[in-house]
Amino acid sequence: MMNLSQKVEELENLTIKKLKEKIESIRTELPREEQKVITFSKNFTLSLSNYCQNQCGYCFYNQIIPKEDKEHNIVLIKEDKINDFIQTAIRCGCTEALLMSGEAPDNFKIVQKELEKRNHVDFFQFVRSLSETLLEVSLLPHTNIGVLTFAQLQSLKEFNASMGLMIESTCESLSNSGGVHENSPGKTPENRINHIKNAGKLRIPFTTGLLLGIGENIQDRVKDLLLIKELHQKYGHIQEVIIQNFTEKSGIQYRPKKSITIEETLKTAGIAKLIFGNEIAIQVPPNLIQNYEKEALEMGINDFGGISPFTLDYINPNHTWPKINYLEKICESNGFEFRERLPIYKKYINKKGFCSENIKKAINNINQNVRNKKDS
Ligand code: SF4
Secondary structure, three states, X not given: OOOHHHHHHHXXXXXXXXXXXXXHHHHOOOOHHXXXXXXXXXXXXXXXOOOOOOOOOXXXXXXXXXXXXXXXXXXXXXXXXXXXXXXXXXXXOOOEEEEEOOOOHHHOHHHHHHHHHOOOOOXXXXXXXXXXXXXXXXXXXXXXXXXOOXXXXXXXXXXXXXXXXXXXXXXXXXXXXXXXXXXXXXXXXXXXXXXXXXXXXXXXXXXXXXXXXXXXXXXXXXXXXXXXXXXXXXXXXXXXXXXXXXXXXXXXXXXXXXXXXXXXXXHHHHHHHHHXXXXXXXXXXXXXXXXXXXXXXXOOOOEEEEEOOOOOOOOOOOOOOOXXXXXXXXXXXXXXXXXXXXXXXXXXXXXXXXXXXHHHHHHHHHHHHHHHHHHO
């Protein structure tokens, strides 16, 4: 049996040609009608609060980063904005609501005060109640608000179709002096792994992923992919893994010694495919690899993630979402079908214990609406 260094060396030395051949061969293990399908979810983002207890070196989102407009450092998203976005999402036919925020924003007095004003006990209760509201109009919440406790995950599961937390990188040196996670207590590998394990114990369909180009190396990446595989083998809950490249932005402290290239990002996606086979979907955010979509398809990705017709990528606001038609054309011209999915992957809807009754009811409504539209 190979040790980690040997495994990394073997994967690193694979030529792109060899990697593509191996990926093609993995694809053929799927039923024929599934081999050439790339999925996406039509979503919108509710950015709930920019306040965050962490200060990751590469972050563009948290409250300490000067924004173009003061208003863009949100204390707590306003009710009228929520209502506006919900109405627009319904009009656009979105099915997923991505709820995101900084981690533990109610550690800050200014957020606590706003929550009090609006009669919420704490930020978590606010998110839970918002998830319930979204479900009432058949928008399926997918929450990613940083590290949560077991009890919080359990409580949110009732009103969330799936949840997410990027593992980013478990490379220990990132938390040391000068590392990007030096001032981020929530980013310790133990905290992230524990959260993902708890989600597994609770049978929550889960999305995680790696953030590349933040000071980790290829060995760290492979180690983390193997760790995700191990967690999935134990709990069976990882539905997709995102391979995301850090992109440089003005206004942030972090300047990598060597920037991550799109080619390196896509090679990591290919390595992930070799590690996960067809068991876990692999996603690259299409707005971060624009003009390399064909190469991404060749590297075995099978998902372009959540694409919003009207909200921003708040983490990478300079990278606008491509149009769904644009991606559809690229997929078709390369022999793939571009197919919409829900934020909960199909195989988890009927997998025992993974999908709450509230979510099943909302999915039935969504399916009924699709049938009505077809009939009209
Ligand atoms: S946890 Fe997220 S929001 Fe908070 S500082 Fe890090 S990257 Fe930014």
